[in-house]
Amino acid sequence: MRKSITLGVAAALTLSVSSFSVAADTIKIAFIDPLSGPFAGTGVNGLHQYEFAAEELVNKKGGVLGGDMFEIVAFDNKISPKESLIQLQVAIDQGIRYIAQGNSSGVANALTEAIDKHNRRNPEDRVLFLNYSAVDPALTNDKCNFWHFRFDANADIKMDALTDVIAEDTGITKVYIIGQDYSFGKAVAAAAVRFIGEKRPDIEIVGNELHPIGKVKDFTPYSRKIMAAETDAIITGNWGADMLGLGKSVLENGYEGPIFTYYAAADGITAAFGETGEGSLRLVAEGQINPPASDAAAAYYESFKAKYPDGNISQARITNVIEMLAKAIEEAGTATDVVPVAYALEGMEHESLWGGSVKMREVDHQLIQDVHIHAHTGDDITFDYDNSGFGIKVENTVTMAAMDSPTTCNMRRP
Amino acid sequence: MDLILVNLIDGLVTGLLLFMLSAGLTLIFSMMGVLNFAHASFYMLGAYFAFQISMALGFWMGLLLAPLIVGVLGAGVERYGLRRVHQYGHVPELIFTFGLALLIEELVQFIWGKNQMPYEAPEILQFTAFAIAGNSIPAYKIFMIFISVIIFIGLLWVLTRTRVGMIIQAALTYPKTVEALGHNVPLIFMGVFGVGTALAGVAGVIAGPVLGTFPGMAFVLGSIVFVTIVIGGLGSLWGALVASLLIGWMTTxxxxxxLRMEDLLTWLGFTKPENIWDSAWRDLWTITSPQIADILPYILMVLILIFRPYGLFGKRDA
Known part of the structure; x- marks a missing residue:
């Protein structure tokens, strides 16, 4: 509560200051994500990463279009799609042209639809949707539109990379899939079954089950079953307390093989796993933190830690969002008309701060990038998470993952 | 066969943990007639206090001190909160404890943040006690069983074999008479409330490393504790034990x-609809036991309330 009030006050102050000093020279980006409630931790951490990226990568370098500065304006959506639409309207009314959102595909689905509708009806004040985290594949397939750009690898791309690594490991002949009982958990399970079937039909899927989301007190019975199935690997899309509970329980009960995850890092999870996760936990994500890809990346992380000692750079892609947007605005020569900006973003190639190059695919606005399989470890970690001494280190890399993957997107361009 | 044994042990651990929570709650209820909604919050406080103490003084001091602090806090809540509200009747008391639960959750988030705390079992207990057919039983679980059993025996002894226990039991049924005999009944109430919350604190201390120490931990366990004491019979210590173990084993x-609903229905003589994915009965046919495991205790509670409203071991008339 308190945080959101401070944020609100801070936002109001910055707004009032900027309105009379540099009003014409700021490009505002609305950050619509949870800043209160159970997911506030993730939201606030993301906001810090945005503010820092805008300051460090754009404003300190003199801004764009010869001096226009980026400004992040925070809106609390309480992770509710309904609330998000209200905040979207507020942002548009304030003249904001760029909307950034990431937590929950449910929210992203609502926003992308509303933005598409708004842009069709109000050609004079169109907005762009910069989706930095919502990974539901539908957003760049059936539900794609010209205004939506996804900077994270979607759930299918991540599973593709994950199964590449599993397919190469001949020691794995049995796999157990477990996830939360809702759309994302089901999407992960379906993708895992499909890709494993394609790449290694000999692998037996010894378990494929869903558990209630956020309601399981003790994962011991599940881990007993996993042990009884004598599996060589576990795949899970669990996040938050469900990830920690499941992981700790299977490890405690004698499981020693790899656990392939999407979200087993940062926000307290890395610290809580600590020593026990070493050697087992794997995580699929973009953005190489350890070892640092370059001196620039290391310097960037260090100055972030200096400003937010308790924070983590858990969403490396946020720097891509900011840098690519700055580049696109520069190329388009305008920040107020988003159509040329969107055309500039389409097909843009970019050298990521975290190493490797990325490309915004024209056909569906999905960013194609290197996807890494990270290991949770305490060795050789330059930048740890949660100040725990443990962090994630790149083990395998799939360059330009899923570059030629098919899409059902049929985009209408203005 | 081996797996049955392993599950028996796992269920025992879950059940005994539940017992430590429900024992305090059922005692408090039988004394004051108050359903303490904040009971699980004291459990959470126990875990957080123990985590904080263990950072400075190690796990064992946490195990010793955290329940004491929680108990004193609980006694304070009774003395300065509940006792004042008591005169207005039961509904204000309920509302008071409900508000307290919300307050504690917000406070915990305010002080420790929303993330999981890295609260760990002590090094000395981080080994595998024994393994049954590849399923290892961590030593910490044995330790949990050990602590809960000691507490149960201790409670039973105090309540049935000591003078204090006799006065408590007398105050349960005839508070006015006990007061007339010169005993300080409000003090007894405060003591029972303190001990009850301290028990919840112990449960938090030993469950924190296993079930995770996070702001939602009270919420996750809150409702099931009430189910336990309703099934066991309000106010009965034995009932709380039996119901806890029953729930522990049932869910495990x-x-x-x-177990699939499909098999059960076929066994009962129904035939599976041809086109199951379009059938209105799809959800019923595709249910599996892990999916509904966590609601089984609630179903049991409803059945108990219908057929034996005073619970398995309850003495009160319906």
């Missing part, structure tokens, strides 16, 4: 064996 077995 339901989760570890994939």
């Amino acid at each position: 077995f339901a989760k570890s064996y994939n």
Whole structure:
């Protein structure tokens, strides 16, 4: 509560200051994500990463279009799609042209639809949707539109990379899939079954089950079953307390093989796993933190830690969002008309701060990038998470993952 | 066969943990007639206090001190909160404890943040006690069983064999008479409330490393504790024990064996609809026991309330 009030006050102050000093020279980006409630931790951490990226990568370098500065304006959506639409309207009314959102595909689905509708009806004040985290594949397939750009690898791309690594490991002949009982958990399970079937039909899927989301007190019975199935690997899309509970329980009960995850890092999870996760936990994500890809990346992380000692750079892609947007605005020569900006973003190639190059695919606005399989470890970690001494280190890399993957997107361009 | 033994042990651990929570709650209820909604919050406080103490003084001091602090806090809540509200009747008391639960959750988030705390079992207990057919039983679980059993025996002894216990039991049924005999009944109430919350604190201390120490931990366990004391019979210590173990084993077995509704229905003589994915009965036919494991105790509670409203071991008339 308190945080959101401070944020609100801070936002109001910055707004009032900027309105009379540099009003014409700021490009505002609305950050619509949870800043209160159970997911506030993730939201606030993301906001810090945005503010820092805008300051460090754009404003300190003199801004764009010869001096226009980026400004992040925070809106609390309480992770509710309904609330998000209200905040979207507020942002548009304030003249904001760029909307950034990431937590929950449910929210992203609502926003992308509303933005598409708004842009069709109000050609004079169109907005762009910069989706930095919502990974539901539908957003760049059936539900794609010209205004939506996804900077994270979607759930299918991540599973593709994950199964590449599993397919190469001949020691794995049995796999157990477990996830939360809702759309994302089901999407992960379906993708895992499909890709494993394609790449290694000999692998037996010894378990494929869903558990209630956020309601399981003790994962011991599940881990007993996993042990009884004598599996060589576990795949899970669990996040938050469900990830920690499941992981700790299977490890405690004698499981020693790899656990392939999407979200087993940062926000307290890395610290809580600590020593026990070493050697087992794997995580699929973009953005190489350890070892640092370059001196620039290391310097960037260090100055972030200096400003937010308790924070983590858990969403490396946020720097891509900011840098690519700055580049696109520069190329388009305008920040107020988003159509040329969107055309500039389409097909843009970019050298990521975290190493490797990325490309915004024209056909569906999905960013194609290197996807890494990270290991949770305490060795050789330059930048740890949660100040725990443990962090994630790149083990395998799939360059330009899923570059030629098919899409059902049929985009209408203005 | 081996797996049954392993599940029996797992269920025992879950059940005994539940017992430590429900024992305090059922005692408090039988004394004051108050359903303490904040009971699980004291459990959470126990875990957080123990985590904080263990950072400075180690796990064992946490195990010793955290329940004491929680108990004193609980006694304070009774003395300065509940006792004042008591004169207005039961509904204000309920509302008071409900508000307290919300307050504690917000406070915990305010002080420790929303993330999981890295609260760990002590090094000395981080080994495998024994293994049954590849399923290892961590030493910490044995330790949990050990602590809970000691507490149960201790409680039973105090309540049935000591003078204090006799006065408490007398105050349960005839508070006015006990007061007339010169005993300080409000003090007894405060003591029972303190001990009850301290028990919840112990449960938090030993469950924190296993079930995770996070702001939602009270919420996750809150409702099931009430279910336990309703099934066991309000106010009965034995009832609380039996109901806890029953729930522990029931949920553990339901989760570890994939019993399918399909098999049950076929066995009952129904035939599966041809086109199951379009059928209105799809959800019923595709249910598996792990999916419904966590609601089984609630179903049991409803059945108990219908057929034996005073619970398995309850003495009160319906």
